[in-house]
Amino acid sequence: MSSPTVFSTILFVALAVVVLSTNTPQAEAARAFFVFGDSLVDNGNNNYLLTTARADSPPYGIDYPTHRPTGRFSNGLNIPDIISEQLGSESTLPYLNPELDGQKLLVGANFASAGIGILNDTGVQFANIIRIGQQLEFFQRYQERVSALIGPAETQRLVNGGLVLIVLGGNDFVNNYFFTPYSARRLQYSLPEFSRYLISEYRKILMRLYELGARRVMVTGTGPLGCVPSSLASRSTNGQCAEEPQRATELFNPELIQMIQSLNQELGSDVFIAVNAMQMGTDFISNPQAFGFVTSKVACCGQGPYNGLGVCTRASNLCPDRNVYAFWDPFHPTEKANRIIVQQMMTGSNRYMNPMNLSTIMAMDSMN
Numbered sequence: 001m002s003s004p005t006v007f008s009t010i011l012f013v014a015l016a017v018v019v020l021s022t023n024t025p026q027a028e029a030a031r032a033f034f035v036f037g038d039s040l041v042d043n044g045n046n047n048y049l050l051t052t053a054r055a056d057s058p059p060y061g062i063d064y065p066t067h068r069p070t071g072r073f074s075n076g077l078n079i080p081d082i083i084s085e086q087l088g089s090e091s092t093l094p095y096l097n098p099e100l101d102g103q104k105l106l107v108g109a110n111f112a113s114a115g116i117g118i119l120n121d122t123g124v125q126f127a128n129i130i131r132i133g134q135q136l137e138f139f140q141r142y143q144e145r146v147s148a149l150i151g152p153a154e155t156q157r158l159v160n161g162g163l164v165l166i167v168l169g170g171n172d173f174v175n176n177y178f179f180t181p182y183s184a185r186r187l188q189y190s191l192p193e194f195s196r197y198l199i200s201e202y203r204k205i206l207m208r209l210y211e212l213g214a215r216r217v218m219v220t221g222t223g224p225l226g227c228v229p230s231s232l233a234s235r236s237t238n239g240q241c242a243e244e245p246q247r248a249t250e251l252f253n254p255e256l257i258q259m260i261q262s263l264n265q266e267l268g269s270d271v272f273i274a275v276n277a278m279q280m281g282t283d284f285i286s287n288p289q290a291f292g293f294v295t296s297k298v299a300c301c302g303q304g305p306y307n308g309l310g311v312c313t314r315a316s317n318l319c320p321d322r323n324v325y326a327f328w329d330p331f332h333p334t335e336k337a338n339r340i341i342v343q344q345m346m347t348g349s350n351r352y353m354n355p356m357n358l359s360t361i362m363a364m365d366s367m368n
């Protein structure tokens with residue numbers, strides 16, 4: 001006779017535990033963060049892949065808390081890590097990291113993969129990397145896993161309320177259009193035509209992100225591609241920014257900002273925020289001293305002129321103080337430069353962030 005009562009008491013207690021444990025942590029959790037794109041934001045996915053585009057050996061990570069390489073293309077933290085700090089959360093795990101499971105899924109995830117671009121034929125030389133279409137499929141699979149954990153309604157809330165960062169475009173020029181003097185894309189398109197083509201494909205990618213539930217998406221174009229140590233070493237004769245990649249940057253970035261404005265207009269909401277990486281990078285290059293850098297031309301780790309040739313390895317030159325260099329390797333900023341970039345994302349004017357900066361976004365979204 002007593003057994004149904006005991007059973008229902010146990011059931012009641014079990015239900016109460018479920019209700020409490022699903023409500024409490026989410027009420028306190030910071031908003032989720034999702035990252036898509038290339039090596040500027042990859043935090044270790046490529047470690048799990050058979051590719052040459054990797055940052056898993058020293059001196060990468062030399063200033064990371066563990067002082068070990070992690071797959072980040074930086075001496076220390078990268079841009080997503082520093083955004084996570086601002087959100088008050090731990091860094092997102094790479095999607096391919098097996099530790100991304102259970103409650104950790106609720107922090108968000110990083111789907112980025114070094115070497116990829118807007119186009120599928122970008123980065124073919126790196127073999128096995130996660131192209132953007134695949135990153136978006138992984139985002140969908142991620143949502144299915146979260147749904148199994150907290151249910152579909154809460155999952156939609158988590159994704160709609162999440163912050164998204166997407167960084168694409170640099171490799172479509174560096175590792176595609178400009179990769180060889182007679183690349184297929186160069187034979188097919190003039191530079192302005194190619195830039196317009198990239199923008200039309202980027203637009204489709206952003207719409208797909210929207211369909212998958214993203215509602216606050218920071219979108220970056222490219223930094224000043226002609227001024228990075230790699231371009232100075234291989235395409236410039238006098239240390240001036242190389243002309244053709246600079247022209248690409250100057251075509252692509254304003255078109256990207258325009259495309260984002262028209263997309264927001266169409267959606268009737270400021271879903272997409274243009275991050276003007278070209279302006280941020282140009283600031284370092286025109287006045288490195290103002291940011292505490294001794295140079296923005298020479299990479300900390302590398303070889304050849306401007307330490308801009310080849311890749312950063314154990315055998316490369318290595319600067320003793322990474323805080324006084326804007327570039328860590330021939331393409332990627334130091335942690336110090338990444339911190340300045342995120343500061344601009346947080347508080348920058350319309351010159352840097354369009355239509356608004358991250359501190360405004362965070363203040364607005366916390367009221368909803």
Ligand SMILES: *[C@@H]1O[C@H](CO)[C@@H](O)[C@H](O)[C@H]1NC(C)=O
Nearest residue numbers: 118119120121131133134201
């Ligand atoms: C890239 O590849 C994906 C998957 O194969 C495909 O769905 C997509 O349409 C391709 N994109 C372009 C621009 O060809």
Ligand SMILES: *[C@@H]1O[C@H](CO)[C@@H](O)[C@H](O)[C@H]1NC(C)=O
Nearest residue numbers: 347348349350356357359360
């Ligand atoms: C950016 O953030 C600051 C606050 O740090 C604010 O005063 C400023 O108006 C913002 N600018 C824009 C364009 O949203």
